[in-house]
Every structure is written in structure tokens, then in C-alpha cells.
Amino acid sequence: DTAVSQTPKYLVTQMGNDKSIKCEQNLGHDTMYWYKQDSKKFLKIMFSYNNKELIINETVPNRFSPKSPDKAHLNLHINSLELGDSAVYFCASSPGTENEKLFFGSGTQLSVL
Amino acid sequence: GDSVTQMEGPVTLSEEAFLTINCTYTATGYPSLFWYVQYPGEGLQLLLKATKADDKGSNKGFEATYRKETTSFHLEKGSVQVSDSAVYFCALSGGYQKVTFGIGTKLQVIP
Numbered sequence: 001d002t003a004v005s006q007t008p009k010y011l012v013t014q015m016g017n018d019k020s021i022k023c024e025q026n027l028g029h030d031t032m033y034w035y036k037q038d039s040k041k042f043l044k045i046m047f048s049y050n051n052k053e054l055i056i057n058e059t060v061p062n063r064f065s066p067k068s069p070d071k072a073h074l075n076l077h078i079n080s081l082e083l084g085d086s087a088v089y090f091c092a093s094s095p096g097t098e099n100e101k102l103f104f105g106s107g108t109q110l111s112v113l
Numbered sequence: 114g115d116s117v118t119q120m121e122g123p124v125t126l127s128e129e130a131f132l133t134i135n136c137t138y139t140a141t142g143y144p145s146l147f148w149y150v151q152y153p154g155e156g157l158q159l160l161l162k163a164t165k166a167d168d169k170g171s172n173k174g175f176e177a178t179y180r181k182e183t184t185s186f187h188l189e190k191g192s193v194q195v196s197d198s199a200v201y202f203c204a205l206s207g208g209y210q211k212v213t214f215g216i217g218t219k220l221q222v223i224p
Contacts, residue, residue, distance in 0.1 A: 004156070041200055041217040043157075048211075056211060090156055101147060102212060104156030 003027050006091045006105035013081055014113055021076045021108045023091030029103070030096030031055070032074035034066060037088040037107070049074055050096055078110075086112045115140045115207045119215035126193055126222050134188040134218045136177075136203035144207040146170075146179050146186040151200040151217070160188075160201070193222045 006023040013019055025032060033056075034046040048056035052068045063079045078085060091105040119136040126132060138146065145164045149157040161170030166181035175190045186203060203215040 041151075041219070043202065043214040043217065045212070092156075100145075100206065101159040101162060102149075102157070104158065106154075106156045 002105075004091055004093055004103050004105040006089075006108055008108060009106065010109050010111075012111045012113065015081055015083060017081050018077070018079045019081060019110070020078070021089055021091075021110075023074050023076070023105060025072055025091075025093040025103070027093060027095075027103060029093040030071055031094045032068065032071070033092040033094075033102065034074065034076050035090040035092060035104075037090060039087070043090070047074075047076075081110075081112045083112050086110055115144070115205060115211070115213045117203050117205055117213055117215035119203045120218050121216060122218040122220065124218060124220050126220070128195055128222055128224050129192045130222075132188070132190040132193045132197075132220070134201055134203075134220070136186045136188065136215060138184050138186065138203075138205050140184075140205055140207040142207060144205040146177070147204040147206070147212075148175070148177055148186070148188050149202040149204060149214075151202065153199070157202060193220070195222045195224055198222045 004025045031050045033048045037043045046060050047066045049068045065077045068074045088107045090107050092102040116139050147162045148160040150160045151157045161172040163170040163179035169178045177188045200217045200219045202217045206212045
């Protein structure tokens with residue numbers, strides 16, 4: 001069983017479209033994250049949720065809206081996609097206590113044409 | 114705020130060569146330090162970690178020592194293999210749920 005799974009793995013779409021990426025973890029963790037990795041491999045946190053509550057919201061355009069229906073799921077919806085949104089998006093989870101490791105999904109490669 | 118600085122790479126080594134990837138950090142308090150590895154087409158996975166000064170993390174022949182006096186956590190391996198080719202990320206966790214990553218260093222090992 002995959003611990004952190006995200007779908008789809010690849011997403012190709014046109015500018016202006018709205019798309020969603022789904023993430024699920026079966027580790028029983030309290031905390032989930034979305035990270036964005038650009039073409040140079042730089043990894044930046046976007047959001048963090050703990051038990052369905054938003055904890056971290058970095059400087060991200062409000063076209064990006066995370067939703068956590070329960071603590072095992074954290075979805076990312078993106079409105080009005082732009083060329084600059086092309087990147088690999090990683091979901092991750094952690095047990096929720098301090099200074100611990102993250103468990104990552106395999107990523108969703110988003111290409112905006 | 115917290116930050117992690119690591120060499121940009123790419124680093125190209127011959128098989129069985131010695132590897133060092135430098136990592137330094139700035140943080141308030143006493144962060145935990147990590148090295149993550151990303152193989153092509155995959156997500157990051159934890160390679161090793163250290164939670165306090167002078168701790169040594171080790172895994173799969175890789176080692177890194179938490180040096181508070183030099184604020185460093187350099188990754189080393191005595192003899193690299195082709196299968197070690199990947200991108201390596203240094204990271205710190207300085208507070209509740211906030212992990213900061215370095216830019217990643219691509220390692221290519223040639224036979």
C-alpha cells in the first residue's frame with residue numbers, strides 16, 4: 001500500500017482552466033502539506049493542515065485553494081491556471097509533532113500550455 | 114527566518130569516489146536536521162537525520178554530523194555507486210510543522 005498517494009501523476013492543461021490534485025495518506029498522520037518544486041528542483045512549502053485546520057499558508061496566489069475533508073485527505077484546487085504554475089506538486093504528511101520527518105507522495109507534474 | 118544553503122551542483126563522480134555535499138543552515142533555537150533523497154520521477158524520501166548537536170545520522174553508507182559551532186550538516190559517503198545518482202536535499206525543522214529545504218544538489222555517478 002502506498003503511504004501517501006496523489007493523483008493524477010501527470011496533468012496537462014490549457015491556460016485559464018481550473019484543475020484539482022488529490023492527496024490521501026494512510027499513515028494515520030495528523031499533518032499534511034503541499035509543496036511546489038520548480039524546474040530547478042527548488043522545493044517550497046505552500047500549505048500545511050493539521051487535523052483539517054489550516055496551519056501554514058505561505059505567499060501563494062489565492063487561485064490556489066487547499067481543501068481537507070478529513071485528516072487523511074488534502075486536495076489542491078487551482079483556478080485560472082497560468083504558465084508559471086507549471087511545476088511538480090508534492091503532497092506530504094507527518095505525524096504532527098515537532099521536528100519530525102515528512103513522508104512524500106510521488107508528485108504531480110503539472111504542465112500549463 | 115530559517116534557511117538552508119547547499120552547493121548547487123551538479124556533482125559528477127566516478128563510481129567508488131568519495132562524496133561530500135556541503136550544507137549550512139541558519140535557524141533560531143535548536144532545529145532538527147535532515148537529508149532527503151529524490152530519485153528520478155519519485156518523491157523525496159528521508160535518508161538520515163540528526164536531532165541535536167554532535168549527533169551523527171547514518172543510512173545506506175551515507176553519514177552527516179550535526180555541527181552546531183559551524184552550523185553545518187555535510188553529507189558524506191566513502192564510496193558512491195551508480196545507484197546513488199539522485200538529487201539530495203538538506204533540510205531543517207525549526208518549529209512546529211515547518212520544514213525548510215535547501216535547493217537540492219544533483220549527484221551523477223558514472224561507471
